[in-house]
Amino acid sequence: MAGGDVELYFDLGSPYAHLAVARAERVLGRPPVLRPVLLGAIFQARGFGSWSQSAQREGRIAELEARAERYGLPPFAWPPGWPLDGLAAMRACVWAEERGALDRFVHAAFEHEFGRGEDISGVTALAAIATEVGLPGAELQAAVASAPVKARLRELTAEAWERGVRGIPTIAVGATLIYGDDQLEQVPLLLAD
Secondary structure, eight states: OOOOOEEEEEOTTOHHHHHHHHHHHHHHSSOOEEEEOOHHHHHHHHTOOOGGGSTTHHHHHHHHHHHHHHTTOOOOOOOTTOSOOOHHHHHHHHHHHHTTOHHHHHHHHHIIIIISOOOOOSHHHHHHHHHHTTSOGGGHHHHHTSHHHHHHHHHHHHHHHHHTOOSSSEEEETTEEEESGGGGGGHHHHHHO
């Protein structure tokens, strides 16, 4: 594979992003650079929301479960009431990134959310995950309420939108954007060019 970073735009509320993050390193041969964005803001900017609140919900959940099995991943465990408010979780990602622990935090958060079916939307749950991966979880509540973390998440989401990200997960290889966890296998072909 040729050089260059592979970036993976994600939101912790997205089960498709969970599938992409869970298998990206295996497919790519190296970890991608994770890029947190607030999917709700992208929904608002593009003018329509999630299938999770539509008649497509049941079929999409079945499709996701089939994909996990096909990819050799553990089965989904859906948190009660999913989708949940992911704002604090995505701010926690910004905070974890500032501390050099974004990858560890994201993998652990997805495991709790879609691997164990836990509600990770609250600060208490997020702080426990942070502590689990070696971060100072006691600092998380103040961090997610801080103006700099809030501003940084808005900035990252705006930058993603400007780049052309319209859904999650989106994989970026240079100027090329690829949307969907099921397109991950196309990335090594791009890198080989």
